[in-house]
Amino acid sequence: LLRHAVRSVAIDHGLRASFLAKPFADQVGSGMHLHINVVDEDGNNVFADESELGSPRLGHAVAGMQATMAEAMAIFSPHVNAFRRYGLNMFTLLNRSWGANNRSLTYRIPAGLPDARRIEHRIASADANPYLVLAAALAGAHHGLVNELDPGPTTSGNAGERRDDSIPFTMPTALQRLGEAKVLPDYLSREYLDMYRELKQGELDVFNERISPLEYEWYL
Numbered sequence: 001l002l003r004h005a006v007r008s009v010a011i012d013h014g015l016r017a018s019f020l021a022k023p024f025a026d027q028v029g030s031g032m033h034l035h036i037n038v039v040d041e042d043g044n045n046v047f048a049d050e051s052e053l054g055s056p057r058l059g060h061a062v063a064g065m066q067a068t069m070a071e072a073m074a075i076f077s078p079h080v081n082a083f084r085r086y087g088l089n090m091f092t093l094l095n096r097s098w099g100a101n102n103r104s105l106t107y108r109i110p111a112g113l114p115d116a117r118r119i120e121h122r123i124a125s126a127d128a129n130p131y132l133v134l135a136a137a138l139a140g141a142h143h144g145l146v147n148e149l150d151p152g153p154t155t156s157g158n159a160g161e162r163r164d165d166s167i168p169f170t171m172p173t174a175l176q177r178l179g180e181a182k183v184l185p186d187y188l189s190r191e192y193l194d195m196y197r198e199l200k201q202g203e204l205d206v207f208n209e210r211i212s213p214l215e216y217e218w219y220l
Contacts (some may be wrong), residue, residue, distance in 0.1 A: 021077070021125035022084035029085030029092065030126035034137055035110075036061070037118040038145075047117045052100040053109055053154065054117040062107045062119060063151035064144020065137060066096040069106075069123065070167050071181035072136040074174035074200060080207055082125035086169045088161060093123050095164035099154035106159070107151075132196075139187035171204055 003019055010017035022029035037047045038061070047058035077083050085092045091103075098107035108120040119141075124133045143149070168174040178184075178197050185193055 019126045021079070021082040021127045025084075028090050029082075031085070031092065031122065032124040032126050032128055032130065032133060034121040034124070034134060035118050036121055036137060036141060037116075038141070045115055045117060047119070048114045049117060050114055052111065054114075057145060058109070058117060058119065059151045060144045060148050061141035062098045062144065063149030064142065064147070065107060065119070065121065065140035066098070066144075066151060067149060068136065068140035068143060068181075068183045069096055071177050071184055072140065073123075073168050074171070074178040074197065075132050075136045076124040076128055077171075077174065078125070078128050078132075078200060080171050080204065082127055083170055083174070085125055088163065089158070091160065093159075094169075095159060095162055095167070096152075097155035097159040097162075098151055099156065102156070102159070104157075104159040105155060135188060136184060139184055142187070143183050171200070175201055175204070 003017075007017045019030070021031075037045050038057070040046055047054045047061070049055040049058070053059065077085070086094060088094070093106040095106060097105045098109070099105050100109045101111040102108060106122055108122060110116075110118065110120055121137050144151075163169075168177045175197050178193060181193060
């Protein structure tokens with residue numbers, strides 16, 4: 001509904017709005033950032049802490065999202081074009097880095113008042129389904145909280161210079177990792193994830209059947 005509204009307003013102003021993740025090859029792409037915290041039954045932010053990294057439970061939530069990042073990539077970037085975003089120093093996320101108020105990190109803890117302490121989840125592409133992205137991110141956070149996982153050391157400096165090869169950065173490998181998922185099926189169900197994967201594999205098959213202009217330019 002939001003996308004339809006944005007497109008309609010753009011048309012009224014003589015413009016064209018697109019949620020394509022990477023519309024221009026020579027420019028950075030567009031992402032979808034989530035800001036996540038958790039409140040208890042009294043409405044208190046359980047991530048709140050005087051430190052810039054928040055409470056230990058914030059770290060557990062980050063660790064759970066780190067643990068599920070690879071198997072959720074096909075949800076965070078659901079089309080071939082979305083994977084074109086990922087490149088060194090392109091303001092996209094290439095690893096499981098986390099830390100305080102550093103915009104090159106995958107999981108950024110923004111500066112601010114302790115009561116506003118939260119995780120900025122910076123992976124997803126602009127073309128992703130926001131409901132599925134949020135479900136996958138919260139599944140990871142819950143997995144980390146329940147199991148009290150450790151997020152490891154924080155990252156300083158430019159995290160955009162380092163690619164983690166254990167994370168799938170192509171559609172075929174992302175679909176494979178989703179099919180092998182260990183944690184997400186407990187939250188989204190194996191049946192749903194299999195249907196999602198089959199749908200996306202069908203889209204990929206159609207994409208691969210089309211002959212691109214570049215193939216004619218190079219090989220004809």
